[in-house]
Amino acid sequence: MRAFVRAALGALALVLAVPVTVARADESVVGGRPVKVSDHPWMVAISSRSRFGTDRSGQYCGGVLVGRATVVTAAHCLSRAVLGVEWQQVRDLRIIVGREDMRGRGGQELVPRRVWVNPTYDSYSNAGDIAVLTLGTQQPKGRALPMAKAGDAAYRAGTRANVYGWGDTTGSGTYAATLRSAQVQVYSNAACSRAYPGNADGKYLADSMLCAGTPQGGRDACQGDSGGPLVARGRLIGLVSWGTGCGKAAKPGVYTRISAMMKHVTAHGAG
Template sequence: MSMRRRLVRVLARPLVLAAAVSALSAGSTAPVAADSVVIGGFPVEASDSPWTVALSSRDRFGGTRAGQFCGGVAVGHSTVLTAAHCLGKEVLGGPPERVSDLRVIAGRTNLLSGRDGLEVAVRETWVNPAYDGVSNVGDFAVITLAQPLPAGSAIAMAADGDPAYAVGGGATVYGWGDTSGAGEYSNSLRAARVRVLPDALCEDAYPGGADGTYDARSMLCAGEVQGGRDACQGDSGGPLVAQGRLIGLVSWGIGCGRAGNPGVYVRVSDIIRTLGWTRG
């Protein structure tokens, strides 16, 4: 049976949320992450990718890992992109505006430290109304922060035609998610080097149905043909970067690091086009 990943990857999603509810009802502070980190990766410092942020709610996911449940990426001093499914009712238990302790954590390598970086309150959230949880099309959301991040925290976005999208080119995905595909969440930020893959590979792997439908206009295929390096549960909403620019957000797939099932990312050029943003 396939395991579709995102906060999601169909079997993972209800099991994770059930664990979170159980932990909270028992008064546990165990780290229960909603979605997971990088397979086949390596440790990095937050200062090396200051635009990589964590989404946090200690009330819902416990305090040991600072309540981290998804990733995000700063594209402006007060603007963060993440996956739409990260802000869904199934993850948060209700609309994001009702999660009083929803925070964005920036500049913190180790989630256990509780001292480094900033924890910034969320002023406003916007979830793409065209997001389709069946096909996974349009899986992005915008978070507006209550205060700006330090200068240098934002990354440039790659617009249509940018060479960073070239098939075969190298890219790096960042996150605090599952490092094995078996629920082994990382306390520290990690990254994995992958490649932008042909759309045809993801079209063959995800032709439609319960596992989602790959849409080349709004999605990006990345990973390794033979598997082994990939994003995983808990990485959702985090950045995929190539040539110093943001090209994707971690979105979905089947399993983690499996041959024949590359990672599917939100194509950032589609976000720019959808929102009418002119910057790249």
């Protein structure tokens, strides 16, 4: 497991997966601003109180509703390295929909009816970092976020995008209670490859990944945002996957490229 890589969720407490109480904050996503879940109804939280404590409803990853009963998140969010046990042993795994404040009880806490974790996910390269969760009840029409297909202009370098989450605001374990979003821009494959050429930091694989950030740094996803969406032109283009640090100028966040994973969502989702 590589240090300072978000695929590990960054904190030893999360890797050991013992119940913890995380610090409260009214911020989320490094360099972010507050947004309402009601304005982004496709944004969901993945939680387990038994593994991550009761504070903030046990939220530890993000996810996104892409169909009336289909949620996508990162495969590593359901890994033994993060949970401390196999995901099947986590009896209180929940998908939280429509909750404005993770310290409250609004919205719904739903039990996934079916869970599919990409069996080809590589925890070293972080390739194929996606899981599909099927809800037992369909959500109202219009709540799902459309996925951007291959060739969509939303993937073009320089496109403005937004990342969403309840994660660490500083990179030092200060987690959020309410949803925030940060604006970043999609980088070219060449720039992403220069940032992650294949060393201890990780290797960028253009066919299954994309990266996004800002030239000066300061805006990024961080620990606890894993599995959450990167949205451009009103469409889902990526899932928070990994990266070195949070908000570093030369180290943009790396995301699972949705266009490369749509076949899995179609095959294992419920619509």
